[in-house]
Amino acid sequence: MAPYASDDSTHAGEADDLRVGRRKAMRYVVPVTVAGVAAATIGLVPAIADSGDPDLPKISAQQLIEKIAASDVQQLSGTVKITTDLGLPDLGGLESGLLSGATGGEGDGSSADPSAKLTELASGTHTLRVAADGPDKQKLSLLENAAEYSVIHNGKDVWGYDSASNEVYHSTAPAGEDPKDAETPVPATPKELTEEALKAVDDTTSVTVDGTVQVAGRDAYKLLVKPKQSGSTVGAISVAVDAETGLPLKFTLTPTSGGAAVVDAGFTQVSFAKPAASTFDFTPPKGAKVTEEEAGDAAEAPGHSGKAPEEDFDRDLAGLNVLGEGWTSIATFDTGGEGVPSSGDMADAGALGGFLDSFGDKVTGKFGSGTVFSTRLINALVTDDGKVYAGAVTKDALVKAANAGQ
Amino acid sequence: MSQVDLVEAERAAVAKPSPLWTLGLFRSEFVTTLRRWRTLALLGVLAAVPILVGIAVKIETEDGSTAGQQGGGGEGPAFMAQITNNGLFLVFTALAATLPFFLPMAVGVIAGDAVAGEANAGTLRYLLVAPAGRTRLLLAKYATTVAFCLLATLVVAVSALAVGALLFPLGDLTTISGTRISLADGLVRALLIALVVAASLLGVAALGLFVSTLTNSGIAAMATTVGLLTTVQILDQIPQLHAIQPYLFSHYWLSFADLMRDPVYWDELRKNLGLQALYVAVFGSAAWARFTAKDITA
Numbered sequence: 001m002a003p004y005a006s007d008d009s010t011h012a013g014e015a016d017d018l019r020v021g022r023r024k025a026m027r028y029v030v031p032v033t034v035a036g037v038a039a040a041t042i043g044l045v046p047a048i049a050d051s052g053d054p055d056l057p058k059i060s061a062q063q064l065i066e067k068i069a070a071s072d073v074q075q076l077s078g079t080v081k082i083t084t085d086l087g088l089p090d091l092g093g094l095e096s097g098l099l100s101g102a103t104g105g106e107g108d109g110s111s112a113d114p115s116a117k118l119t120e121l122a123s124g125t126h127t128l129r130v131a132a133d134g135p136d137k138q139k140l141s142l143l144e145n146a147a148e149y150s151v152i153h154n155g156k157d158v159w160g161y162d163s164a165s166n167e168v169y170h171s172t173a174p175a176g177e178d179p180k181d182a183e184t185p186v187p188a189t190p191k192e193l194t195e196e197a198l199k200a201v202d203d204t205t206s207v208t209v210d211g212t213v214q215v216a217g218r219d220a221y222k223l224l225v226k227p228k229q230s231g232s233t234v235g236a237i238s239v240a241v242d243a244e245t246g247l248p249l250k251f252t253l254t255p256t257s258g259g260a261a262v263v264d265a266g267f268t269q270v271s272f273a274k275p276a277a278s279t280f281d282f283t284p285p286k287g288a289k290v291t292e293e294e295a296g297d298a299a300e301a302p303g304h305s306g307k308a309p310e311e312d313f314d315r316d317l318a319g320l321n322v323l324g325e326g327w328t329s330i331a332t333f334d335t336g337g338e339g340v341p342s343s344g345d346m347a348d349a350g351a352l353g354g355f356l357d358s359f360g361d362k363v364t365g366k367f368g369s370g371t372v373f374s375t376r377l378i379n380a381l382v383t384d385d386g387k388v389y390a391g392a393v394t395k396d397a398l399v400k401a402a403n404a405g406q
Numbered sequence: 407m408s409q410v411d412l413v414e415a416e417r418a419a420v421a422k423p424s425p426l427w428t429l430g431l432f433r434s435e436f437v438t439t440l441r442r443w444r445t446l447a448l449l450g451v452l453a454a455v456p457i458l459v460g461i462a463v464k465i466e467t468e469d470g471s472t473a474g475q476q477g478g479g480g481e482g483p484a485f486m487a488q489i490t491n492n493g494l495f496l497v498f499t500a501l502a503a504t505l506p507f508f509l510p511m512a513v514g515v516i517a518g519d520a521v522a523g524e525a526n527a528g529t530l531r532y533l534l535v536a537p538a539g540r541t542r543l544l545l546a547k548y549a550t551t552v553a554f555c556l557l558a559t560l561v562v563a564v565s566a567l568a569v570g571a572l573l574f575p576l577g578d579l580t581t582i583s584g585t586r587i588s589l590a591d592g593l594v595r596a597l598l599i600a601l602v603v604a605a606s607l608l609g610v611a612a613l614g615l616f617v618s619t620l621t622n623s624g625i626a627a628m629a630t631t632v633g634l635l636t637t638v639q640i641l642d643q644i645p646q647l648h649a650i651q652p653y654l655f656s657h658y659w660l661s662f663a664d665l666m667r668d669p670v671y672w673d674e675l676r677k678n679l680g681l682q683a684l685y686v687a688v689f690g691s692a693a694w695a696r697f698t699a700k701d702i703t704a
Contacts, residue, residue, distance in 0.1 A: 146484030146663035
């Protein structure tokens with residue numbers, strides 16, 4: 001212990017100055033080392049933690065699909081991270097309309113408030129919490145900054161609670177209805193997404209088991225679903241299935257064009273223990289604004305956008321035809337309108353036309369000419385005579401379909 | 407006690423100062439800091455924030471409406487909407503309102519002043535005459551700043567709790583996940599939140615102390631610390647910089663609200679505390695390297 005060690009220089013000779021200076025500089029090695037070690041740890045720890053896929057007995061794709069179907073997880077709680085990158089311009093409600101129309105055109109207009117809120121999931125990264133205890137008790141929470149939006153299903157009650165505005169939505173699920181329908185209007189968990197994807201499995205699809213992987217600390221099989229046809233924008237769907245329970249833990253959809261996944265939803269933490277009963281108890285807090293919804297009525301959604309575009313879209317889908325089959329099927333319908341107003345031919349629609357033009361590409365073919373709107377997954381062709389062709393297919397496939405349709 | 411014993415004891419004391427030395431140094435530092443008018447003024451401003459928020463909410467909701475909903479819901483600091491129904495939420499709102507700027511600014515002033523202020527007043531060399539050593543003095547200075555972080559946070563929390571209890575009802579509260587917890591449980595969580603908020607300020611405190619060892623001007627050190635704070639807050643708002651944002655000390659500050667989820671969501675809280683520890687380690691050791699090697703001229 002030398003309290004005055006650093007004062008040595010006051011009576012050190014000229015020759016010592018350099019040595020002392022060097023010793024002073026040496027002290028800065030400490031903070032630099034700390035920063036370096038921290039940087040290395042941040043960079044390396046995930047890589048180390050990630051190493052080694054678990055060793056699991058071999059299983060065929062058919063067995064794995066059966067395992068998913070037979071999976072009967074009644075009790076679980078966990079955290080799900082969902083990242084969606086459709087490559088859409090951020091237009092709020094528009095994308096939800098597009099999305100629900102695109103997933104097989106069966107968006108049944110359930111724009112009840114939970115659905116309107118949960119369509120936020122259509123873009124960006126979100127953290128969800130899920131908890132379930134049997135068919136009667138489920139909870140899904142969307143974690144926001146210092147706030148949370150929860151949908152709680154307990155018995156015959158379905159509550160939606162938005163803590164940011166302290167507003168409550170309440171509806172009662174009718175006795176006959178499958179409560180699961182009421183609980184999750186939008187597929188958000190890996191399980192629901194997987195069920196949607198497996199619906200599409202037929203002879204146009206190749207399904208393989210692609211090794212094993214660890215998700216949220218659990219051993220899982222990787223199921224790889226790939227379209228056999230060319231022309232689809234869906235590159236591959238990869239599902240990590242929990243080896244023990246058969247529950248899909250992670251769902252990833254990669255586009256043909258490469259790059260980041262379009263949809264990536266996976267558990268970051270999961271537990272199969274029974275969640276605390278209080279999780280599913282909900283009493284509207286004092287002073288909260290409660291909106292009652294009539295059962296089965298596709299409901300009021302005060303203060304939330306996203307409803308109108310969706311309904312419009314559904315109405316438009318009335319004259320819907322599906323061309324082709326499997327992954328390359330193209331939905332087509334006739335709006336009977338004029339196609340996309342473009343700045344060229346309508347003077348008063350100039351601004352709007354220019355706005356829409358900026359999102360689309362002009363294409364011409366045997367069918368005439370039209371505009372293609374593309375995202376990373378769904379492409380849509382709107383011809384100048386008002387026909388719409390849309391599907392998870394490439395631009396060329398759309399033009400070919402339009403040509404054939406003439 | 408014989409003469410020899412005394413000499414022995416003295417030698418031992420000089421060669422190896424007892425741990426109480428640091429404590430004594432810390433106590434004298436802390437009392438000196440607290441006696442300064444500027445410290446008291448800072449604490450006064452911090453205590454006034456919840457009073458203002460409480461009165462504003464009370465006036466706004468006089469007609470029975472809910473706070474923060476005129477602007478379309480979810481406006482203003484977090485938890486604003488719940489204050490009218492439960493005064494305890496004023497604690498969370500006040501902390502959410504002061505954490506981005508008022509609290510770190512106050513800490514920046516105290517930390518920036520710690521070494522540079524003494525140098526500026528010409529008292530640093532006298533402090534170093536005492537056989538405590540530079541490392542100990544620096545530790546005492548940092549401990550004082552940390553104690554001020556805690557004190558400042560508690561001042562905000564206690565003032566908010568008092569105002570909340572006076573103006574609004576208290577009772578069982580609803581967590582942001584929609585479950586109900588008792589008032590006692592709520593108070594425990596409020597205390598935890600105050601501790602987490604105080605811990606969130608440790609990074610700024612270490613940064614301020616390092617800046618303070620770089621200069622002999624107290625004002626320059628304070629201005630630099632507060633300037634860095636503002637810069638970091640702005641950088642944290644620019645979406646294009648998302649790659650560096652997880653390393654900014656203020657990035658996870660508002661994660662304290664995760665303590666109000668049920669069950670508590672620890673991910674970001676853990677990241678926040680880890681990040682603060684990293685800042686303390688890096689800038690604390692940098693301050694040590696600078697201060698122990700520095701020529702004290704004032």
